[in-house]
Amino acid sequence: MAKILLEMKNITKTFPGVKALDNVNLQVEEGEIHALVGENGAGKSTLMNVLSGIYPYGTYEGDIVYDGEVCKFSKIKDSEEKGIVIIHQELALVPYMTIGENMFLGNERGHKYALNWNETYGRADELLRTVGLKESSRTLIKDIGVGKQQLVEIAKALAKNAKLLILDEPTASLNESDSKALLDLLLKFKKQGMTSIIISHKLNEISYVADKITVIRDGSTIETLDKKKDDISEDRIIKGMVGRDLTDRFPKRPEQKIGDVMMEIKDWTVYHPLYTERKVVDNVSMNVRKGEVVGISGLMGAGRTELAMSVFGRSYGTNISGTVKIKGKEVHMNTIKSAIENGLAYVTEDRKGNGLILSNPIKINTTLANLKAVSKHTVIDKDKEYAVAVEYKEKLKTKCPTVEQNVGNLSGGNQQKVLLAKWMFSNPDILILDEPTRGIDVGAKYEIYCIINQLVAEGKSVIMISSELPEVLGMCDRIYIMNEGRMVGELSGKEATQELIMSHILKSGKKEA
Amino acid sequence: MEKSKVYDVVKKYTMIIVLILVTAFFTWKTGGKILLPQNVSNLIAQNAYVFVLATGMLLCILTGGNIDLSVGSVVCFVGAIGATLMESKGVNVYVAILVMVAVGLLIGAWQGFWIAYMHIPPFITTLAGMLVFRGLSNVVLQGMTVSLKSETFIKIFGGGADCYIPDLFGSEGFNMTCMLVGVIACAIYVIIQLKNRIARAKKGYEMDSLSGMLVKTILICAVILVFMFRLAQYKGIPTALIWVMVVVLIYGYITSNTTVGRYFYAVGGNEKATKLSGINTENVYFLAYLNMGLLAALAGMLTIARMTSAQPTYGQNYEMDAIGSCFIGGASAYGGTGTVPGVIVGAVLMGVINLGMSIMGVDANWQKVVKGLVLLAAVIFDVVSKKGGRD
Numbered sequence: 001m002a003k004i005l006l007e008m009k010n011i012t013k014t015f016p017g018v019k020a021l022d023n024v025n026l027q028v029e030e031g032e033i034h035a036l037v038g039e040n041g042a043g044k045s046t047l048m049n050v051l052s053g054i055y056p057y058g059t060y061e062g063d064i065v066y067d068g069e070v071c072k073f074s075k076i077k078d079s080e081e082k083g084i085v086i087i088h089q090e091l092a093l094v095p096y097m098t099i100g101e102n103m104f105l106g107n108e109r110g111h112k113y114a115l116n117w118n119e120t121y122g123r124a125d126e127l128l129r130t131v132g133l134k135e136s137s138r139t140l141i142k143d144i145g146v147g148k149q150q151l152v153e154i155a156k157a158l159a160k161n162a163k164l165l166i167l168d169e170p171t172a173s174l175n176e177s178d179s180k181a182l183l184d185l186l187l188k189f190k191k192q193g194m195t196s197i198i199i200s201h202k203l204n205e206i207s208y209v210a211d212k213i214t215v216i217r218d219g220s221t222i223e224t225l226d227k228k229k230d231d232i233s234e235d236r237i238i239k240g241m242v243g244r245d246l247t248d249r250f251p252k253r254p255e256q257k258i259g260d261v262m263m264e265i266k267d268w269t270v271y272h273p274l275y276t277e278r279k280v281v282d283n284v285s286m287n288v289r290k291g292e293v294v295g296i297s298g299l300m301g302a303g304r305t306e307l308a309m310s311v312f313g314r315s316y317g318t319n320i321s322g323t324v325k326i327k328g329k330e331v332h333m334n335t336i337k338s339a340i341e342n343g344l345a346y347v348t349e350d351r352k353g354n355g356l357i358l359s360n361p362i363k364i365n366t367t368l369a370n371l372k373a374v375s376k377h378t379v380i381d382k383d384k385e386y387a388v389a390v391e392y393k394e395k396l397k398t399k400c401p402t403v404e405q406n407v408g409n410l411s412g413g414n415q416q417k418v419l420l421a422k423w424m425f426s427n428p429d430i431l432i433l434d435e436p437t438r439g440i441d442v443g444a445k446y447e448i449y450c451i452i453n454q455l456v457a458e459g460k461s462v463i464m465i466s467s468e469l470p471e472v473l474g475m476c477d478r479i480y481i482m483n484e485g486r487m488v489g490e491l492s493g494k495e496a497t498q499e500l501i502m503s504h505i506l507k508s509g510k511k512e513a
Numbered sequence: 514m515e516k517s518k519v520y521d522v523v524k525k526y527t528m529i530i531v532l533i534l535v536t537a538f539f540t541w542k543t544g545g546k547i548l549l550p551q552n553v554s555n556l557i558a559q560n561a562y563v564f565v566l567a568t569g570m571l572l573c574i575l576t577g578g579n580i581d582l583s584v585g586s587v588v589c590f591v592g593a594i595g596a597t598l599m600e601s602k603g604v605n606v607y608v609a610i611l612v613m614v615a616v617g618l619l620i621g622a623w624q625g626f627w628i629a630y631m632h633i634p635p636f637i638t639t640l641a642g643m644l645v646f647r648g649l650s651n652v653v654l655q656g657m658t659v660s661l662k663s664e665t666f667i668k669i670f671g672g673g674a675d676c677y678i679p680d681l682f683g684s685e686g687f688n689m690t691c692m693l694v695g696v697i698a699c700a701i702y703v704i705i706q707l708k709n710r711i712a713r714a715k716k717g718y719e720m721d722s723l724s725g726m727l728v729k730t731i732l733i734c735a736v737i738l739v740f741m742f743r744l745a746q747y748k749g750i751p752t753a754l755i756w757v758m759v760v761v762l763i764y765g766y767i768t769s770n771t772t773v774g775r776y777f778y779a780v781g782g783n784e785k786a787t788k789l790s791g792i793n794t795e796n797v798y799f800l801a802y803l804n805m806g807l808l809a810a811l812a813g814m815l816t817i818a819r820m821t822s823a824q825p826t827y828g829q830n831y832e833m834d835a836i837g838s839c840f841i842g843g844a845s846a847y848g849g850t851g852t853v854p855g856v857i858v859g860a861v862l863m864g865v866i867n868l869g870m871s872i873m874g875v876d877a878n879w880q881k882v883v884k885g886l887v888l889l890a891a892v893i894f895d896v897v898s899k900k901g902g903r904d
Contacts, residue, residue: 357778
């Protein structure tokens with residue numbers, strides 16, 4: 001049996017209010033490719049951040065044993081010195097620097113006060129050849145494509161004398177042929193003795209490269225599958241990823257009469273705002289009825305948020321085409337203001353970045369999208385505003401001392417409630433909830449589900465975008481499945497299962513290959 | 514529990530406490546001279562431009578710590594145009610005032626356009642404006658001083674030797690009108706407070722504690738009365754104070770009670786969230802700079818009236834006084850927080866430090882050193898106290 005290079009023992013990591021990792025164990029042998037799979041939010045990235053020292057020693061429980069010794073990394077530099085190099089999902093390259101400069105950033109060649117550019121670019125070119133990239137190391141990063149940038153990241157890792165390479169979703173933004181090249185490169189490194197950990201959603205890729213697969217679910221390790229011993233078919237992996245108890249995590253919804261079509265989106269196509277030739281949403285059609293919860297399921301980067309935001313007053317994307325009908329009438333929502341006036345509300349997935357003003361009190365956040373309702377001739381009635389904030393605080397059971405409290409001081413679940421209150425107060429007919437329960441604990445999730453039930457009981461329509469399959473299954477009357485910008489399936493809430501949704505996604509991915 | 518309450522009060526009124534301490538310090542050091550009626554009066558008349566500019570600057574800073582470096586030059590340019598029109602071209606005073614306001618708005622619109630709609634960084638845009646309008650001031654004045662003789666203009670904007678509201682009662686040595694205005698102001702304040710309280714009680718909303726409200730009202734009325742008493746002992750209400758009060762009251766109201774005012778805070782607090790709430794954030798930026806132009810024009814009029822002349826060097830470092838007042842008065846360097854009353858406290862604090870040191874005979878260069886350090890200390894306090902709040 002080969003030597004164990006890395007062992008992570010009983011790793012537990014808690015964030016305020018959430019246990020992100022619970023006694024996770026991971027064993028990686030020298031010279032293997034080890035895949036880490038799990039749903040979004042299962043804790044894969046957190047585990048890798050613990051390993052690389054982004055969460056320093058002392059902020060988690062458990063031991064990291066690497067190359068036979070217990071490691072206590074307090075910063076990334078410490079883990080990199082040992083040869084553990086992580087390549088993050090979002091590329092960390094400086095666009096206006098050359099490939100060479102980027103590769104040796106923080107690891108410069110030559111003397112601190114006299115950089116040796118010949119050595120920098122000489123070594124860089126050498127490493128670029130190793131990863132099979134035919135570019136001069138003097139090219140600017142912004143002038144090469146994403147696929148090549150990913151290779152530069154790998155070359156950069158090699159420049160740090162990586163012994164253990166960690167790749168977080170390396171192929172997420174790559175096309176099929178670039179992905180294949182990257183995976184083959186990993187196999188080539190493996191032959192040379194390199195050890196890798198790869199995190200990926202694309203199970204076909206994992207079956208292709210991985211020797212062992214560790215499945216993480218809800219912050220715990222479920223199982224480790226060995227290519228030599230176990231069945232590692234996609235179905236088998238999916239079963240490990242999603243098999244969990246579903247009882248009582250969702251409130252019962254009284255039998256609901258679903259009404260007429262409230263909103264209908266037809267042939268909706270959206271292009272990326274910067275890379276204007278890239279289609280982000282591709283000819284999507286969908287509808288939602290009165291009193292109905294419709295889910296949009298899919299992996300990260302499937303284009304769901306982009307679809308929602310582009311419909312919501314064109315707040316995302318360029319060159320948008322297609323039609324939207326609300327209550328049978330075609331509407332043109334070119335600004336967010338007009339979208340709100342047409343009865344649409346978009347509750348963002350990024351509550352801190354796009355949703356709330358953290359430095360302002362609850363009451364100001366609650367009324368921001370509908371100040372008109374608490375003001376007369378543009379003068380705000382502060383007493384009324386206060387009363388509205390208190391009303392919603394009580395309605396949604398937001399836990400806070402007063403509504404004068406700054407939103408930044410609330411827990412994630414309560415922040416989410418304030419965000420919901422803000423959009424409920426704008427009195428919409430259709431609410432688009434984008435990952436409404438991301439990063440909040442189970443109790444708060446349950447309360448959010450209750451609010452959703454209450455909304456549809458009042459005759460509103462809810463579109464719920466969620467990456468958590470159990471949530472989609474537990475809450476939705478109908479489920480759309482999106483992948484790579486396209487609608488790839490539609491299931492009724494009754495017939496849908498996790499396996500069915502996953503296989504829709506994976507099959508659609510393969511068709512293109 | 515009491516302890517934390519005291520801590521909260523201290524935190525909320527830090528700058529007022531600092532102002533009291535600094536005033537006490539200078540009272541001690543100058544042997545009470547700083548509180549003489551004439552000095553209190555001068556504090557207002559000399560610093561009128563700071564109050565006006567700082568109020569405008571607050572709106573810019575609220576949108577995200579954006580500053581306007583050009584205001585000093587705009588003050589000078591507007592003043593130069595006004596003086597030239599009135600003195601060399603013989604234009605009617607009121608027409609000249611309208612032209613000056615229009616020029617201020619035009620400059621504000623020009624800078625606001627680039628900043629809001631073309632997304633040119635405000636620092637760059639207004640740095641350019643600072644150079645452009647300083648240069649144009651020189652061109653308009655041809656590098657010379659134009660002295661202002663229009664009595665009407667000087668009277669309206671409170672300049673020259675007799676820049677006070679005349680006493681209606683004509684009593685000797687004590688300006689009754691001034692005192693009366695003080696009493697009326699207090700009465701209005703009390704009535705508004707009571708009316709709000711009654712309205713709240715009627716609608717069943719929550720109210721502050723009665724004792725808290727009483728203490729606050731008594732303190733504010735006492736400050737107004739003592740202040741007006743001091744002014745009455747000298748020559749009465751400086752005309753410039755009227756302008757300052759008008760600006761402060763209007764903008765205090767806009768920022769705290771209107772939807773537009775709310776947008777300034779929202780944009781500075783989280784621009785993306787504001788945009789996604791259906792608010793046109795670009796218009797908010799534009800409005801901030803348009804308004805800055807308007808107030809710079811007013812400050813320009815106050816300045817040339819006070820000096821009874823226009824010179825190409827007027828308005829130098831005014832932007833620094835205005836920016837400094839905002840930050841000392843508790844506006845955040847990242848935007849989103851700050852109030853008009855806070856900025857007024859900041860401006861008064863700067864004024865007291867200036868005046869106190871001048872009376873003490875501190876060298877002008879050392880005065881700059883002290884002011885610089887006070888500004889730095891205020892911003893450090895802002896940043897550190899916020900960090901503490903977040904952890």
